[in-house]
Amino acid sequence: MSGASVTTEDLVAWIHAFRDAVQQHKDELTRLDSEIGDADHGSNMARGLEAVVAKLDPAPSSPTDLFKTVGMTLVSTVGGASGPLYGTLFLRMGPALADADPVDAAALGVALRAGVEGVIARGKAEVGDKTMIDALSPALEAWDSAAEGGATPADAARAAAEAAARGRDATEPLVARKGRASYLGERSAGHLDPGAASATLLLEALRDALAADA
Template sequence: MSTVSGTEIDTAAVGRWLRAFAEAIAENREALTALDAEIGDADHGVNMDRGMKAVLAAAGDEPATDPGALLKQTGMTLVRSVGGASGPLYGTFFLRMATAAGDAPTLDAAGLAKSLRAGLDGLTARGKAERGDKTMIDAMAPALDALDEAVAADASLAVALRDAADAAAAGRDATVPMLARKGRASYLGERSVGHQDPGATSAALLVEAAATALPPAP
């Protein structure tokens, strides 16, 4: 087990993370949709809000027995309920996390980092994107690099996730001057420059929700 914090992440903690993310998406629904209107289909906020509401409903109807089961349920729900590219991408992210988590009753910090990295690998494969393409990977990849570095340095879970959230926010902001090379935004060519990527924005919200919900109360 990792010595990062001595705290294990159980199913209830993952549930708190998902609720925090759902709340963040609801609060930012119009802002996400406005960003998507500039370079996409103007539906990212609406689609993600619908999907996360469905995730919370499914979790309430069929309580999961371990973190991996809840992550799998989340991924499957997002694939079914979210339109556009967001459903398959976020769905793949959580499904790959679930596979990495397995049926362990809890995850330590290293296990969480491993599961998140598996999710990112799934995103990369599914979206055929890499850093610099102006996608959610530009927020997630630096976040997980920061998390891995903090875990390796035996930082507390709170510090590790705060580092990850800060890196995700910086990655989100860095998409503004980028030229989109994937997705609907890529059709705009040079006109995609100067706009913040909506997928990177929601990904940063996901990492921020983890930093808020997963560490133990002081």
């Protein structure tokens, strides 16, 4: 990364960092999911991301190719709702970049918006439903605000990661309205949403990958 732009190599580093973060927090994600879900979010995500990383050698030649590979692999290897949702996120990001390489903060923000809108369309969730959208939506708003103010991609990623963490934490008192957790009704309150937790790891991994190369 040259400060103002992000290369394919930087984005590959992001995916590796996400894999590492999920592996590190796998048990925590599974614990969160055991409280309001199927108790498999951590193991499913870890398995899927190991499969993703295995597909990245040799590395894809462009961000579009990278995100297509990541998305298709997640759809095919991650069980439950997480595979289709995370897969959709990356599959929508790729075309939004229109083969640009490297990309600036604004372009990467456009790709992130396309990805998040894809997740919203697929999962039919909105902020307040106690899902990954509670982390992704504020992260996207923070990214756009930073990019519009002239922030570097690293600075935009830092702002997005902070917003995602706040969104994740805000899911604790919520009553789930989507997914398996919604079956619990009022009993789903008092627990962090595991999808919001893993989505925060995604943004924190981007922050770390771009900071390391800034």
